[in-house]
Amino acid sequence: MKIKSLKICKLVIENLMKSICKYILQYYLKYLAKLVLAIYRPIVIAIAGSANKHFFKEQVKDRLISAGFSVRANPKDFNTEIGLPLAILDLPSGYHSYKKWWSIIWRSPLAFFKKLPQILVLELGVSNRGNMRYLLSLVNPKIAVITDITQRYLEAFDDMEELVDEYDYLVSQIDNDSLVILNHDNLKVRELTKKTKAEVCFFSLEGEASGQSGQSNFWSASIIKEEGKQQVKIWHQAKQQEYQINRPGDQHVCALLASLIIEEKTAKLSHD
């Protein structure tokens, strides 16, 4: 009985220590990342949504690099309260190893001397209430993309509205001289336009059928699939252009659309 109680005590103390360590680590990394951002002032592009953030992030990064910008994005899925500062500071994760974490913390001040690129493309992950508020206390995005809102991660929220509130908060925090890019095919995402004062651009897979492809803020696509490749026709301002994507899946077409919008807007930004 006594041994059992001791074991439980040990477990409680271990978990408490772990929580305290995590808390200290989280805030240490947060303020370190904020300082580095304040010094180098990169343009932050936020990629948020329930699904496909990775593919959007990669597509946007590749397109901006091709356009001549210096760009970095989160490695893997570093998009949470600890992952995001690691992504900004370009540090690895120690995962569940104290030893690895010590070595990362030891090296972390070197991040001050590592110049940030012109643009950071950062996934923002939301799996609990208040996650977005916390992440936005760290970064101030110039452009925000909402990929999709689905029931994924809904378990931590009372209902869908509460989950949508997280994305509401994101678009409401984007300045009026900045840009929000929304998935027109998802009703919940489409409705976010009411919550922002920033310029809004939509992308859609419904192609000309949506009837809005002539609008300046509307980009749409239709797809022909063949042997894992996709021939994509993209409409914007009544003009049509063709692209080939060497992988299957609608998510890659959406990512292409978002990246084209960003390419156009960032070209303007750098021109201005």
Next chain:
Amino acid sequence: MFERTRNLQLSIIKQMEIRAVKYPDVISLAQGIPSFDTPLGIKRRVEKALARGVVAKYSLVPGLPELRELIEISLAQEKMFYDWQKEIIVTAGSIEGITAAILAITSPGDEVILLDPTYTSYKEVVSLADCQPIFVSLDESKNWGLNIGKLEKAITSKTRAILFCNPNNPTGTVLGKQQLLAIGELAKQHKFFILADEVYKDFLYNDEPFFSLAQEPGLRQWVIRFFSFSKSYAMTGWRVGYLHSDEKNTAEILKVHDSLVTCAPVISQYAAMGALEMGESDREGFKQEYLKRRRLMCSRLDKLKNIFEYIKPSSSYFVFPSFKQDSGGSWDFALELLDKARVAVVPGIAFGSNGENHIRLSFGRSQLDIEKAFDRLDKYFN
């Protein structure tokens, strides 16, 4: 009664394990399972999912979307491009995926080509689907390579698929790119499926890049590829893996998968997410340890060269030596080793007639177990 199961057999590996249980001091080199426990990071991921209360309900039939998305990302790193929404199905281990695929693509009476020697359960799955297994023997003198001419001769109008394990269990050898592309050409020409079970692809010891036919866009409608988390991440008990193919195929396989298991165990799907998110360094650690064990096992086999001859495995954690003893065959030889040396091995006949006169030894076991087992074999043979 029992018409369907009449010709099925409990695998010889399982039979050997059951016999071995009767000897309390036995050392088993028979089991094809890693000696490691599931890495801590994966367990923590599962604990988190349990605490969030997300494991008690079914997932979608093809699996958790977040897991399938991770699988697409991981496949793309290996130059295999498949859509997580339509072309990836999370399965209850790779064998459930193989069963679902065979049931989906064949009709009773069809022929499925198997390589010989090959993993024991393939034959049973093919028989379960009322199909005929057709064996094409691998050539031991050519590093257990496949003679394409022999394969071509085995193809008939009834051939519906070829099913193989690459890297191969039990030989630990790997089919080369040219051989695989030749299989691909035959598949396109004769319109049969290629079922590629690649569960050992993370343990390659020659540092050559692994080639999969699933990397070939022109073959995607003919290739169905299977992977399991069991070996790479020491997760044999979790029973989770996945398959991927062109959406035309997965749409049909999904119906069978639904009727067999509804979905892969959700708790294991979270474990699989943990594996893909943070299991890379553990997997690499396992590989380094297997390399040491392979070296140890081969050096111990070298000391018994009057008994055994073997091809050094370039993958997996198996050696498949032939033996020079006069005996009644591999089954009797394995029983003798069990009875007299107290070492359990798998008789080669379990993997097909071409495996006769061989035994399969697993270096999935610890170095200490390998040392002890070979001390006993040394004593027995000397």
